[in-house]
Amino acid sequence: MPKLKTKSSAKKRFRLTGTGKVRANVANKSHGMSKRPQKMIRKARGTMILSDADARIVKSYLPYG
Numbered sequence: 001m002p003k004l005k006t007k008s009s010a011k012k013r014f015r016l017t018g019t020g021k022v023r024a025n026v027a028n029k030s031h032g033m034s035k036r037p038q039k040m041i042r043k044a045r046g047t048m049i050l051s052d053a054d055a056r057i058v059k060s061y062l063p064y065g
């Protein structure tokens with residue numbers, strides 16, 4: 001049986017943690033940040049853990065982690 005292919009778009013956007021959760025960058029921060037509240041800008045700095053439903057979909061795109 002041939003190897004499964006990894007989705008290139010997912011490979012660039014998501015990382016798996018050691019416990020199997022999926023990390024992603026916070027969305028909506030490419031431009032227009034001067035109009036947004038400081039609290040939102042601070043929260044958008046790091047990464048976020050995806051919900052279980054979204055993580056299941058992303059894991060199907062990354063067959064080898």
